[in-house]
Every structure is written in structure tokens, then in C-alpha cells.
Amino acid sequence: MKKFLLSLCLMFSVLPALAAETAKAPDALVREVSDDVLAIVRQDKAIQSGDTRRVITLVEEKVLPHFNFRRMTMLAVGKDWRQASPEQQGKLVDAFRTLLVRTYSNALTQYRDQSIGYKPAKFGDADASVRVQTEVRQAGAQPINIDYALEKTTDGWKVYDVVVAGVSLVTNYRGTFAQEIRTGGVDGLIKSLEQKNRDLAAPAHS
Amino acid sequence: MKKNITSRFAQALALGGAVVALAGCTVRFANPDDPLESYNRAMFTFNEKVDEVAIQPVAKAYDKVTPLPVRTGVGNFFGNVGDVWIGGNNLLQGKFTDGLSDLLRFALNSTVGILGLFDVASELNLSKHDEDFGQTLGWWGVGEGAYFVVPFFGPRTIRDAVVLPIDLYGDNVWGIDDIATRNSLTALRLVHVRANLLGIDKTLEEGTLDKYSYARDFYLQQRRYRVFDGNPPLDELDFNGAGQHDDDAGRLVKAGRQ
Numbered sequence: 001m002k003k004f005l006l007s008l009c010l011m012f013s014v015l016p017a018l019a020a021e022t023a024k025a026p027d028a029l030v031r032e033v034s035d036d037v038l039a040i041v042r043q044d045k046a047i048q049s050g051d052t053r054r055v056i057t058l059v060e061e062k063v064l065p066h067f068n069f070r071r072m073t074m075l076a077v078g079k080d081w082r083q084a085s086p087e088q089q090g091k092l093v094d095a096f097r098t099l100l101v102r103t104y105s106n107a108l109t110q111y112r113d114q115s116i117g118y119k120p121a122k123f124g125d126a127d128a129s130v131r132v133q134t135e136v137r138q139a140g141a142q143p144i145n146i147d148y149a150l151e152k153t154t155d156g157w158k159v160y161d162v163v164v165a166g167v168s169l170v171t172n173y174r175g176t177f178a179q180e181i182r183t184g185g186v187d188g189l190i191k192s193l194e195q196k197n198r199d200l201a202a203p204a205h206s
Numbered sequence: 207m208k209k210n211i212t213s214r215f216a217q218a219l220a221l222g223g224a225v226v227a228l229a230g231c232t233v234r235f236a237n238p239d240d241p242l243e244s245y246n247r248a249m250f251t252f253n254e255k256v257d258e259v260a261i262q263p264v265a266k267a268y269d270k271v272t273p274l275p276v277r278t279g280v281g282n283f284f285g286n287v288g289d290v291w292i293g294g295n296n297l298l299q300g301k302f303t304d305g306l307s308d309l310l311r312f313a314l315n316s317t318v319g320i321l322g323l324f325d326v327a328s329e330l331n332l333s334k335h336d337e338d339f340g341q342t343l344g345w346w347g348v349g350e351g352a353y354f355v356v357p358f359f360g361p362r363t364i365r366d367a368v369v370l371p372i373d374l375y376g377d378n379v380w381g382i383d384d385i386a387t388r389n390s391l392t393a394l395r396l397v398h399v400r401a402n403l404l405g406i407d408k409t410l411e412e413g414t415l416d417k418y419s420y421a422r423d424f425y426l427q428q429r430r431y432r433v434f435d436g437n438p439p440l441d442e443l444d445f446n447g448a449g450q451h452d453d454d455a456g457r458l459v460k461a462g463r464q
Contacts, residue, residue, distance in 0.1 A: 099413060100413070102412065102413075103409050103412045103413030104409070104413070106408060106409065106412060107405055107406075107408075107409050110404070110405030110408070112274070113274055113278075138281075138402075142333075142334045142335065142336045143333075143334075145436070164428075165428045165431060165432075166427060166428050166430070166431025166432070166436065166438065167424050167427040167428045167431070168427075172420060172423050172424055172427065173414075173420070174423075175237060175419050175420075175423045176414065176415050176416045176419050176420055176423075177415075179416070179419070180415060192415050193415070196415060200412055
């Protein structure tokens, strides 16, 4: 009996911590990651002066675990996704991921004095996909709305789209991707993406 | 020999015709919003050159030397000048609360905010809006027309390009009589706005396979979003048909757009 009680106590003390770890609410997640990353960027002089490698490391460690790149690639490729073989799909995901990570990590080096406001989130417990709305405030200009679309997975909430001022950064690739696939097939698109990534990687300290 | 030349000429002509026809097809196929693509691409390149040579270097220098408080002041100052025009357009769209709030912003910031250098109105929760005459026309149902890259000014639609002179006149410091002061202020504003875009620039350069079409699609989507104050009709969004299929991608598009 004593043992049972003890284990019960233990369970209750551990459970909330576990639950918080696995099923953090999507809005809390976005807020925590953003605050975390910006706090680092604000203090890191190397990142502020444009150290690409450093900022990529930061993003890979703090941000990437919360993104679902397969989903993002699917959305960007659109209906042509189904004509791609599993192998091609894997290559697409890798190449697109590299491109996005490098580009938007670099955008972080441009961060100056903006602050982020979080709008009250509205979603039900049963929702499998939600939108977390934030706004980036800048002096002398209207705030820019940035929304994150997240979906529930067994591994917690994952971001699959970022919408800036009403424009999805993911689906905005669709026009270009469809064009590439039309001219060179899925392999053509993979080649273009990989080429772009190689071009960007070449001057490693730009 | 002569016959040979003629037939070659005919061949070349036929080939040229085929190429043009093909190009025409691709353009129309690529984006129904962009029938003027070949002109637009040329003008986009021209604008980029002008920017690279004349505007960007100045904006970079400005970005480097201007301390943050000064820069904030400059942004606030021009933001304040623009509030009158924004308010007027809100009134023209029948959004009286927003319009009056814009005018109140101007009154407050011009006085308490010392000529608009401080944005006290935002501190008082009178938030800044985003309107212009092109948006007013759009609000009243005037179609946007084709995508159109304006020399020096960049991406617009035909509708917004036509009323660009009106917007420039309304949303500016033209009220100042002294020409030298007015011109320096206009130049400062241009440089300030350009400096704010320096980061996006790099993103566009590095993150896209085709800068022109990414910029175009981005412009058109966010323009519609602004005309409809953040709630564009869903059918305006082009998902290349992915939404029509019941696969994962389609489901997520719908879910994400709610």
C-alpha cells in the first residue's frame, strides 16, 4: 500500500512535466521558440553582422525540430507531388529544406529592433491544424502579420506553413516549381534546387 | 543560289514564328495574371539595375550610419505625413471609425509627438492602418487588371499604376512650399523605405529559383490581402489545383486557410 501511494505521488509529480513536454500548446510553442531565438540574436554580435554559419547552427538547433519539411515541400510542389517517386520526394524535401533554412536564417541576421506581438489564439482541443497569429512591430510602419500554421503530430505540434502579410512563403513557390516541372520534369526541379543550394554554399562567408 | 537564300529565309521565319508562338503559350500558361510578362521581365531587370547603381548603395550607407532612434524618428515622421492620406482613403471606403482614428493620429502625433517624430498615438492604441487610393478603388470593386512593373517604382497592377500619380501626390510631403526642402525630404523618404527593404532583398536573391516570378506572385497575393484588409476571398488564391484533390496537401491547404 505504501509503495502504491509512493508511486502514485511520483506519478503525479512527474506527469504534468511530461505532459507539458509532449503536448505543449501550439501558441505557447511558437512564443517560446521565437522569444528564445530572438534573445540569442539580440546578444550575438556575430549573427548581427551576418555570420551565416552561426545563425544556421542556431536555427538548426532551436527552430528546425518544430518544422515539418515534408509537409512544406508537398504544399510547395502542389499536385505534381504525386507524380514524384518516393526517392524523388526525398530529394525534393532535402533540397527545399536546405534552401529555406539558409534563406530564412540569413533573414534573422537582419533583425534589428522589431518586437513580436502575439494575438490571442482561438482553437479547440480537437483541432488537428491551427494557426498562430503574431505581428512584428516596427517603428513608423504598420505591423507585419506573420502567421504560423501548425499541425498536430505524434511528436508534438509542427509548423508546416508561414504566412507573411497574407502570403504563404510555402505556396508562393508553387508557380515557380510548376514551371520547372513543366519544362524539366520532377528531376528538373530537383536539379535546379540543388544547383541553387550549391551556388549559395560556394561563398561560405557571405 | 537565290532560291536557296529564299528558302532559308522562309525556314528561319517559320522557326522564328514557332518560337514566338511557343513563347506566347508558355507565358499564358505560366500565369494568367501576367499577360505582359515579357515587358515586365525587361522592366524588372531595368529597375534592378537602377537600384543597384543608384539607390541601394545610398540606402546601405544610410542603414550603416543612422542610429536607431534617428531612424525610428524618420520612420515616424513620414508615417505621420502619410496618415492624412490613409485617413482620407478610409473615409472614401466608408470606414469612418478607421478614418477618424487616422486623422486623430495625425493630430496627436503632429503636436504631442513633435511634428510626428514620436508615434504617441500607437502607444494610445490608435493603431496605424494601411490604405491608398488603389485600395480604395479595389474596395469599390474596380478590378486590378494585369500585373504591371512600373519604371522606377516596381511591381503594381494596371489599376494601381494608373492612380500612382494620385497616390504619390496624396501620400507625400508635397504640401511643403520650399522646393529644396521638399525634394530633400522626398529623397530621404525614398532612401529610408529602401533601407528597410535591404533584408528582404537578400532573401529574395537567395531563396528563389526565379526572382521575377516569386516577386510577382508575392506582390499580387499581398496586394489582394491589403485591399481586403486581411480577408481576401478564398477563390482568389491560386493553389494550382492542389486544393481540388483530396490528398494530404489539399486537405492541409484548406485547413491552413481557415
